[in-house]
Amino acid sequence: MSASPLLDVRDVSKVFTMGGVLSRKQIKAVNEVSFALSAKKPEIFTIIGESGSGKTTLARMILGSEVPTSGELLFEGKDIAARRGAERLAFMARVQPIFQNPFEAFNPLKRVDRYLASTARRFLNARTEAEMEGPMDEALQHVGLSLREVKGRFPHELSGGQLQRTAIARALISKPSVIVADEPVSMVDASLRMAIVNLFKRLRNELGVTIIYITHDLATAYYISDRIIIMQKGHVVEMGPARPILEAPQHPYSQLLKRSVLSFDGAGGGRITRSGREEVDTSAEALIKGRLKPAGDGRLVRVG
Secondary structure (H helix, E strand, O other), rough: OOOOOOOEEEEEEEEEEEOOOOEEEEEEEEEEEEEEEEOOOOEEEEOOOOOOOHHHHHHHHOOOOOOOOOEEEEOOOOEEEOOHHHHHHHHHHHHEOOOOOHHOOOOOOOOOHHHHHHHHHHHHHOOOOHHHHHHHHHHHHHHOOOHHOOOOOOHHHHOHHHHHHHHHHHHHOOOOEEEEEOOOOOOOHHHHHHHHHHHHHHHHHHHEEEEEHHHOOHHHHHHHEOOOOOOOOEEEEEEHHHHHHOOOOOOOHHHHHHHHOOOOOOOOOOOOOOOOOOOOOOOOOHHHHHOEOOOOOOHHHHHH
């Protein structure tokens, strides 16, 4: 008998009711989505879609903060929505979130290390300073920081990149099996995006953590993902291995998304950024067409 999936999403839908009694309407944010993540092989599983596609609602259901209208989400064979008390706390330790804006994840009036200590107390039952600081420093080391660097500092005293890496370290303290990362690079500078996505690859390879990476950035998705789903208006329109789908999308929406999100001009700059803003994506086409390749240290180098 084969082992149960780590996460099993079965025909999940989420319907929201909007308006009053006379103008009530229902919006299907997620429509019969299914996929499974292996318990034996960690991966970076990416959910791609524009605003309104349902990807964040799906993430909230995976985290247990939204209950599906229909369908099931099973973690290690048990229904996520049905977990209560100690079972719910154990699930939260195993499935950790990372949010889009690190400056909103931390209270500006609270020292950053207090968040880390609180996580150690809650999920590891740490009580003494030594019991808390050991796991805190270990988690920070995994993201290229140390407890000495962040201890006693307020959020505004750290850069956006440092704060996002601290948020990732906070998620690692409980030694999770899954991290749900919702647009984790959209609020950091272009120069730091590759560092963050490379960090996710290291967490997968070295710690065996499965990353559910939620984004509308096809360039970073192409670079780090093992598998992807592309969502449009709550539906999954494509699913499978990341690079074949992103190189040659079959669904009209996927093709449109590729054309609109990625700038194909001036390839060769080695930066992954979104088009239509002050910074122009100068690497996306070259990366996808094979003219650039990852060098292994976060840089992109020319082929040939």
